[in-house]
Amino acid sequence: MSFLVYGVAGLLFGSGLVISGMLDPAKVLNFLDFVGSWDPSLAFVLGGAVIVAAIGFRIAGRRTRPILTRRFHWPTRSDIDARLLIGPAIFGIGWGLSGFCPGPAVASLALLAPGTIVFVVALLAGMALARRIVDRKPASDAAQAEDIAFTQSRALG
């Protein structure tokens, strides 16, 4: 049952992207361009999405378990580490170059624009590369090792 919910959620998400106009990279790029041809639409998309999602999360927060599965998989981390700054900075540059973030790019695949197909292939390659490099051990371990190395270098020098 629960995997069917994923299909419905995907349809809802894709429909939201179509209706909101977010499948159009030009619309996204114009949102990011305050001094040029500014189009504030993306702020309304984000606003509408956050309000409805917040209601869903509030209701979920009062429940002991989800309707169909055993437990909630809430994100547990609260630390701000280097990965949380470097990753989004790299992502933002790519987003600003293309007007595509993962959702709209994947949802646009069947519209068959050559640029979309190239983008999604590269997206998957970038994801695979990142998983090879950074997902081997938790980021907190890496940060801790860095701290130790820093302390040692100070002590030596």
Add this chain to the structure above:
Amino acid sequence: MTATTFTPWASLLGGGLIGLSAAVLILFNGRIAGISDIVGRLLPPWPDDSGLTGRALFVVGLIAAPLLFEAGGYAIEQTVSPKLGLLALAGLLVGFGTIVGNGCTSGHGVCGLARLSPRSLVATLVFMAAAIATVFVTRHLA
């Protein structure tokens, strides 16, 4: 640059549907709707209890939605750059950055902000700022 029309109501409604998707996924399945996570974990290696079928179905729904709208006679406006080299570079950066940063516009931007997560607020501010700076440089300085 292509001029686009400001669409406050359609964008608010579409955004609401995106939020509803996130609400459905957490309430029924206990999962956060993060596209970079869902797509990234379609790639191997797959852990045992991976829920691969579910994530694959999410992507099928995501790709099917625009086709259904087009079949119903809805014209989807889309201007994708013809610069394929630029899009390849952008795709690599987006893929790499969203995995390193544990999320994209949906996971951090929508779900994280809706949960008032400080991590997601930081991530969202950083990717917004980086994207705005990139557009400024490519459109107005280059």
